[in-house]
Amino acid sequence: MRVLMAACTATRRCGALAANPARHFACACHGPRSAMPLPRAGSVPAPLATPARRTWHVAGRPASVPRAMSGGAAGPDGTSFVACYVTVPSQDVAEKIAGPLLEQRLAACVNIIPGVQSMYWWQGKVEKDAELLLMIKTRASLVDKLTEAVVALHPYDVCEVISVPITGGNPPYLTWVADSTSAGAAQ
Template sequence: MAASTIVPSIVVYVTVPNREAGKKLAESIINEKLAACVNIVPGIQSVYWWEGKVQSDSEELLIIKTRESLLNPLTEHVKANHEYEVPEVIALPINGGNDEYLEWIKNSTRDS
């Protein structure tokens, strides 16, 4: 597969409070073609600083694969459809991988 057909892609992490919230958010992201794939990783424990003290919560992690150009609309979608006051949206670049998979990400998402 020619590398010129691949668009810059990213992995985005979003934490959610439970499986139901994660599944609903993941399905809405896919339905809007804001990502090609969302993995839901159960059983994470988050320890973080919030409202002046250390907090600890059970959460689930969404691992979202998408085009770099869709980060802003994806972030706005998460903010509009997430129950957290300040939802986590962290993007990491995909620097390489299976060209066919990266092409699939492009073909499974909308243009920005």
């Protein structure tokens, strides 16, 4: 095995070798995948760049991608949903933010998850803090209003508010999210 590892030109940059030498040869630096060039930042791989190769639905997704996996509508009325993530410094701040989001119907549910360790760049150096994570389920159409509300209530100079599409889920739960946030969407 030492001979094979020495022959690999990628061992110095391959995380698989450091993490688990036995799995190193299944990683991306070996086999046919390494022969494929990676796209430059901002470029699109050739198969996706050629419109003739894809059949597109009117909803703006490839016909081969199921609706529930495209980040599109999963609700009964075509409503799209997201999970928003917000980090906070304390339980008090978490509740101070969660309460108004629920009262204003900008969120159907806010999970307050303790025990998060955050490491991040701030003012030129790496910081480390104990935080809590809010996982907020809502409609995609409410993200801007939700973000404004969080920023107004949050103590950080630059607070994290990010959202990711919910691409599927339990239909009764998604119906409940839609019903719970319908008043927020009407505002």
